[in-house]
Amino acid sequence: STLCIHGLGYIGLPTAAMFANYDHDVVGYDTSEEVVTRLSDGEVHFDEPGLRAFVTQAIESEQLTISNEVVEAKYHIICVPTPFDRETKEAGLEYVESAGQAIEPHLRPGDTVILESTVPPGTTADVLRPILEESGLDAGEDFALAHCPETVLPGDIITELKQNARIIGGVNGVSTEAAVRLYESFVEAEIHTTANATTAEFVKLIQNTFRDANIAIANEIAKLAHDYEIDSREAISLANEHPRVNIHHPGPGVGGHCLPVDPWFLGQNSEELDLIKHAREVNDGMSGYIIDILKEELGGLEDTKIAIFGVAYKGNVGDTRESPGLKLARELQAVSPQQEIAMPDGGVEVDTSSSPSITLHDPHVNDQTLQLLSREEAVDGADAIVIATDHDEFEEIDPLFISRFMNNNLVIDSKAILDEDRWNTEGFRVSRI
Numbered sequence: 001s002t003l004c005i006h007g008l009g010y011i012g013l014p015t016a017a018m019f020a021n022y023d024h025d026v027v028g029y030d031t032s033e034e035v036v037t038r039l040s041d042g043e044v045h046f047d048e049p050g051l052r053a054f055v056t057q058a059i060e061s062e063q064l065t066i067s068n069e070v071v072e073a074k075y076h077i078i079c080v081p082t083p084f085d086r087e088t089k090e091a092g093l094e095y096v097e098s099a100g101q102a103i104e105p106h107l108r109p110g111d112t113v114i115l116e117s118t119v120p121p122g123t124t125a126d127v128l129r130p131i132l133e134e135s136g137l138d139a140g141e142d143f144a145l146a147h148c149p150e151t152v153l154p155g156d157i158i159t160e161l162k163q164n165a166r167i168i169g170g171v172n173g174v175s176t177e178a179a180v181r182l183y184e185s186f187v188e189a190e191i192h193t194t195a196n197a198t199t200a201e202f203v204k205l206i207q208n209t210f211r212d213a214n215i216a217i218a219n220e221i222a223k224l225a226h227d228y229e230i231d232s233r234e235a236i237s238l239a240n241e242h243p244r245v246n247i248h249h250p251g252p253g254v255g256g257h258c259l260p261v262d263p264w265f266l267g268q269n270s271e272e273l274d275l276i277k278h279a280r281e282v283n284d285g286m287s288g289y290i291i292d293i294l295k296e297e298l299g300g301l302e303d304t305k306i307a308i309f310g311v312a313y314k315g316n317v318g319d320t321r322e323s324p325g326l327k328l329a330r331e332l333q334a335v336s337p338q339q340e341i342a343m344p345d346g347g348v349e350v351d352t353s354s355s356p357s358i359t360l361h362d363p364h365v366n367d368q369t370l371q372l373l374s375r376e377e378a379v380d381g382a383d384a385i386v387i388a389t390d391h392d393e394f395e396e397i398d399p400l401f402i403s404r405f406m407n408n409n410l411v412i413d414s415k416a417i418l419d420e421d422r423w424n425t426e427g428f429r430v431s432r433i
């Protein structure tokens with residue numbers, strides 16, 4: 001076979017289907033039996049518009065085979081996760097390492113290995129390369145080795161795979177060229193090259209770091225604007241009329257598997273994270289800021305009921321990774337007034353009867369562990385609604401209908417998506433970020 005894709009997640013699966021639909025012979029490999037079984041039955045294990053049909057087309061044309069075995073292939077593309085450790089703020093490279101170990105016995109002279117996973121700078125050259133060279137083959141001489149970071153936006157992956165510019169950096173010029181030839185088969189935009197894998201890794205990380213820091217500025221502006229009693233969104237949009245100013249939107253914090261973690265990866269092998277680290281903390285602090293607003297507006301959180309609308313990490317997707325809505329729910333539970341009661345046996349029990357109760361509603365998320373409620377159930381007896389995600393459905397909510405269920409009338413519209421006048425008319429107090 002021509003290509004073996006390692007890891008069939010958010011990036012690996014669409015990439016495998018893309019190459020297959022562009023006439024390559026592709027084996028999609030995943031270590032999870034469940035993923036392999038479900039995909040073989042035509043079921044896609046996560047939510048991405050158009051992906052199911054795209055994958056089905058690739059499988060039915062027999063260009064794409066799903067397998068739980070690694071095969072010999074002219075190109076190996078690694079699309080495995082690099083899980084973030086919240087304690088150490090580091091990327092886990094165990095899956096990159098095991099992918100390398102799985103490829104090594106199948107590696108032949110003339111093959112090309114490409115790492116797509118987002119990794120700390122230096123990973124391709126210092127972690128992956130030595131593992132592959134245990135085959136006795138030399139990277140850059142006997143086989144090509146390159147980093148080609150993915151840059152697609154969840155929710156629009158198939159289009160962006162084709163239309164986004166790519167950056168490719170090999171461990172030497174020959175490696176870079178080998179990877180470029182492969183991606184040229186479907187990438188319509190420019191492919192930029194650097195004969196250095198570390199630069200390509202670095203570029204990917206600073207793209208997401210830029211966006212994260214820009215959002216941190218927007219969030220700080222929102223807090224400042226609140227103190228001056230002005231509308232931050234109006235101010236930002238007016239500021240952006242300047243040809244060289246482009247401030248992003250404030251909100252409940254930054255979620256997803258990229259923006260909240262990639263900036264930390266930059267600091268994995270360097271001590272220089274400063275402003276970037278601070279920007280991360282500003283964004284992480286937005287849930288605490290929302291809690292302060294709730295406390296102020298409700299006069300404390302004791303015995304309140306808060307409905308959180310939106311636990312996906314952003315609008316119109318079903319992905320909850322690093323979701324601001326869930327982070328807010330966790331923190332609301334933690335800061336709640338809890339009383340310790342001494343028990344007759346000498347132990348201590350925590351009385352949570354006066355804690356706020358939290359309900360969650362999200363029409364895009366399908367997760368049994370979250371106890372998601374319908375819109376009406378979630379607001380029944382609630383004192384406040386926090387809109388934490390800009391799903392299209394939320395714009396259509398009828399405030400009059402909702403008001404019948406609620407106990408109090410507060411709405412924190414962290415994404416500024418509601419028609420404020422309409423909600424005010426129905427007696428709601430709307431607080432935006």
Ligand code: SAJ
Pocket residue numbers: 118150151152153154207208211215248249250251252253254255256257258259313314315324
């Ligand atoms: N957000 C704001 N304000 C904004 C824009 C976004 O608060 O003005 C929040 C969103 O609500 C969300 C988070 O930021 O919680 C991230 O959303 P996003 O749409 O900015 O990005 P992701 O994480 O879905 O995808 C990003 C993209 N990177 C850039 O735009 C630089 C995507 O192109 C990357 O491929 C992806 O990370 C990745 O895989 O690295």
